[in-house]
Amino acid sequence: MKVVVGSPGTWTGLVLRIGQCAFAGASIGIMVSALGFSNYTAFCYLVASMGLQALWSLGLACLDIYALKIKRDLHNPVLVSLFVVGDWVTATLSLAAACSSAAVTVLFARDTGFCRSIPQFSCGKFEVSIALAFIAWLLIAISSLVMFWLLASV
Amino acid sequence: MKVVVGSPGTWTGLVLRIGQCAFAGASIGIMVSALGFSNYTAFCYLVASMGLQALWSLGLACLDIYALKIKRDLHNPVLVSLFVVGDWVTATLSLAAACSSAAVTVLFARDTGFCRSIPQFSCGKFEVSIALAFIAWLLIAISSLVMFWLLASV
Numbered sequence: 001m002k003v004v005v006g007s008p009g010t011w012t013g014l015v016l017r018i019g020q021c022a023f024a025g026a027s028i029g030i031m032v033s034a035l036g037f038s039n040y041t042a043f044c045y046l047v048a049s050m051g052l053q054a055l056w057s058l059g060l061a062c063l064d065i066y067a068l069k070i071k072r073d074l075h076n077p078v079l080v081s082l083f084v085v086g087d088w089v090t091a092t093l094s095l096a097a098a099c100s101s102a103a104v105t106v107l108f109a110r111d112t113g114f115c116r117s118i119p120q121f122s123c124g125k126f127e128v129s130i131a132l133a134f135i136a137w138l139l140i141a142i143s144s145l146v147m148f149w150l151l152a153s154v
Numbered sequence: 155m156k157v158v159v160g161s162p163g164t165w166t167g168l169v170l171r172i173g174q175c176a177f178a179g180a181s182i183g184i185m186v187s188a189l190g191f192s193n194y195t196a197f198c199y200l201v202a203s204m205g206l207q208a209l210w211s212l213g214l215a216c217l218d219i220y221a222l223k224i225k226r227d228l229h230n231p232v233l234v235s236l237f238v239v240g241d242w243v244t245a246t247l248s249l250a251a252a253c254s255s256a257a258v259t260v261l262f263a264r265d266t267g268f269c270r271s272i273p274q275f276s277c278g279k280f281e282v283s284i285a286l287a288f289i290a291w292l293l294i295a296i297s298s299l300v301m302f303w304l305l306a307s308v
Binding site for chain 1: 193194195196246249250251253254255256257258260261264265302303306307
């Protein structure tokens with residue numbers, strides 16, 4: 001199995017995992033600090049999905065640190081298959097959550113004009129949280145493609 | 155390059171493409187027949203994205219028919235790379251559009267209760283159109299994975 005940039009048990013792989021975890025965590029933090037987010041299903045789904053993403057990435061970051069420390073090779077087909085499934089599931093859920101929340105925010109900001117007419121509505125926080133969720137998705141998408149490439153090129 | 159189920163220039167590939175085109179077309183048809191859909195950005199985006207999806211799948215279906223007719227092999231790396239990029243872009247856009255529209259519909263039906271309180275609101279049509287969009291996405295996701303697998307296993 002080839003070793004490419006971002007593959008498991010490498011420094012680039014570890015940086016990707018830490019990035020995913022950090023952006024997902026920041027997205028959750030900003031969303032839960034926004035007033036009344038829990039009244040909207042899409043925003044609750046974003047928090048749940050980013051929570052799952054952060055946990056998954058944190059787990060794999062710990063595994064990467066362990067592999068780097070004891071210089072163990074994580075490139076075996078069974079392990080990579082597991083990473084592929086996990087990465088694809090979390091990536092799809094993260095994209096779905098980010099798009100869902102973005103659609104609701106666009107509805108509030110543009111279609112109905114709630115953000116202008118109701119100033120106590122935390123539209124700014126919703127937007128920042130969604131932007132961070134999209135960055136987290138981008139990083140997990142890179143990991144997913146690398147894992148799938150590794151598995152397919154066995 | 156291996157020939158797997160759903161790869162370009164095969165009968166299964168053609169069936170997948172026709173399915174994508176049909177579901178995307180049906181999704182557009184039902185959405186545009188819903189009253190006032192154009193007031194919401196997410197629903198307009200669904201129509202645009204499904205339009206792109208239908209055009210792309212129609213083009214590749216025609217190419218599959220041509221390849222089957224003259225028994226030409228479409229498994230060359232340059233062509234498959236082109237299919238991979240197109241499939242991934244349309245699949246991501248389709249998922250984003252379906253999730254966005256679903257989030258807005260959930261907001262109307264569950265969070266705000268508009269669907270119950272305003273009967274002339276075409277919530278049923280929105281839901282059917284979104285379900286068809288998700289089926290179209292599922293089919294294009296299968297095609298995308300097959301194409302990526304083909305490219306990676308060269």
